[in-house]
Amino acid sequence: MNNEWPLWEIFIRGQHGLSHRHVGSLHAPDAEMAIKNARDVYTRRNEGVSIWVVEAKHIAATAPGDKGPLYEPSESKVYRHPTFFDIPDEVGSM
Amino acid sequence: MYAQMVKTASSGVKSREEMSEQERVFQDKIDADIKIEPRDWMPDDYRATLVRQIGQHAHSEVVGQLPEGNWITRAPTLERKAILLAKVQDEAGHGLYLYSAAETLGVSRDQLIEDLLAGRMKYSSIFNYPTLNWADMGAVGWLVDGAAIINQVALQRTSYGPYSRAMVRICKEESFHARQGYHIMMKMAAGSVAQKQMAQDALNRLWFPVLMMFGPSDKDSVHTAQSMAWKIKMDTNDELRQKFVDQTVQQIEYLGLELPEPGIKWNDETGEYDYSDPDWSEFFNVIKGNGPGNVDRMKARRAAWDDGEWVRDGLMAHARKKAAAKVAAE
Ligand SMILES: [Fe+2]
Ligand SMILES: [Fe+2]
Numbered sequence: 001m002n003n004e005w006p007l008w009e010i011f012i013r014g015q016h017g018l019s020h021r022h023v024g025s026l027h028a029p030d031a032e033m034a035i036k037n038a039r040d041v042y043t044r045r046n047e048g049v050s051i052w053v054v055e056a057k058h059i060a061a062t063a064p065g066d067k068g069p070l071y072e073p074s075e076s077k078v079y080r081h082p083t084f085f086d087i088p089d090e091v092g093s094m
Numbered sequence: 095m096y097a098q099m100v101k102t103a104s105s106g107v108k109s110r111e112e113m114s115e116q117e118r119v120f121q122d123k124i125d126a127d128i129k130i131e132p133r134d135w136m137p138d139d140y141r142a143t144l145v146r147q148i149g150q151h152a153h154s155e156v157v158g159q160l161p162e163g164n165w166i167t168r169a170p171t172l173e174r175k176a177i178l179l180a181k182v183q184d185e186a187g188h189g190l191y192l193y194s195a196a197e198t199l200g201v202s203r204d205q206l207i208e209d210l211l212a213g214r215m216k217y218s219s220i221f222n223y224p225t226l227n228w229a230d231m232g233a234v235g236w237l238v239d240g241a242a243i244i245n246q247v248a249l250q251r252t253s254y255g256p257y258s259r260a261m262v263r264i265c266k267e268e269s270f271h272a273r274q275g276y277h278i279m280m281k282m283a284a285g286s287v288a289q290k291q292m293a294q295d296a297l298n299r300l301w302f303p304v305l306m307m308f309g310p311s312d313k314d315s316v317h318t319a320q321s322m323a324w325k326i327k328m329d330t331n332d333e334l335r336q337k338f339v340d341q342t343v344q345q346i347e348y349l350g351l352e353l354p355e356p357g358i359k360w361n362d363e364t365g366e367y368d369y370s371d372p373d374w375s376e377f378f379n380v381i382k383g384n385g386p387g388n389v390d391r392m393k394a395r396r397a398a399w400d401d402g403e404w405v406r407d408g409l410m411a412h413a414r415k416k417a418a419a420k421v422a423a424e
Pocket of ligand 1: 264
């Protein structure tokens with residue numbers, strides 16, 4: 001049997017209340033050990049206040065070739081940005 | 095460097111006309127400094143060369159723990175011991191970041207480790223030199239990590255995303271390594287005559303082996319052109335070596351130590367320091383496996399891998415059992 005420990009992706013919430021962010025990967029036999037290892041590897045200098053671990057095989061991702069169909073539609077919708085609308089200064093802040 | 099003489103898998107740099115459409119798109123991205131990500135198309139040779147380079151870099155981080163690990167139990171104070179322990183622990187982390195980057199290219203970490211243990215992959219020549227006394231802990235942190243920093247700072251701009259991100263993370267941790275080493279040297283150089291002599295001896299002994307870390311001189315480096323076109327090598331060996339010499343001379347002078355060899359002289363014309371070439375036959379001999387420490391290092395790595403097998407297997411068996419019990423309970 002292949003006994004290589006599975007790969008986990010590690011997400012850490014930094015000090016400042018931001019979202020968890022992907023910081024890297026590591027191998028561990030299970031989630032508990034993945035968290036322990038993540039603590040040792042990715043938070044040795046106060047980088048985080050919370051850790052998420054996800055086994056890499058459970059992550060679904062877009063394929064590089066999907067880029068066009070996925071993101072091009074939003075390029076033509078400039079009205080989604082507030083700067084699209086000219087509002088007179090007299091109105092005050094909006 | 096940490097990856098020396100990585101053989102580029104390529105038959106030479108192709109002209110645009112010789113490239114396929116896919117290769118042209120790929121090269122255009124690299125030229126425009128757009129990172130290549132794991133699932134993007136890439137030439138097989140790019141992938142193969144990166145696996146070799148990142149793998150060798152990872153092995154160097156791990157084997158590089160041995161010469162310093164050798165002195166953890168004999169550090170002169172509890173504080174120095176804690177610092178050295180933290181430094182060596184960082185290097186284990188560096189190995190992990192790099193193995194992870196290599197794995198995104200489709201190799202497994204276990205496979206890379208087996209390639210190292212079977213002698214199919216290498217690690218940096220520098221770690222085949224022994225660390226004889228506490229002054230060597232100073233010189234290694236200062237010079238070896240100092241040289242590594244020069245290489246790794248440049249590699250932060252490398253074209254392969256995961257490798258570049260690993261370098262950014264590593265560089266953040268490295269200056270602690272160089273500084274703690276220099277701090278040891280400062281203490282010893284300002285200490286008793288015998289301590290200063292130890293510091294000088296460590297500098298003299300490690301100087302040429304450290305220069306060798308940057309790899310053979312440009313005129314003997316056959317793999318440079320393609321790797322530079324792919325941006326997996328950012329500067330030539332001699333450019334990086336020169337940078338190292340120029341920054342280190344000043345640091346030697348501050349310590350009040352003698353220069354390690356008489357060839358180091360300021361050159362007004364070039365605006366750089368001249369220096370003597372290392373004995374390249376020694377370098378090639380160490381690479382071949384005949385350095386003072388090669389046998390011991392590999393023995394230590396093999397023992398760690400073999401002796402740890404029951405732990406790896408045991409934890410995996412436990413995890414499988416727990417997962418099965420959870421399924422049964424649901
Ligand atoms: Fe390192
Ligand atoms: Fe280091």
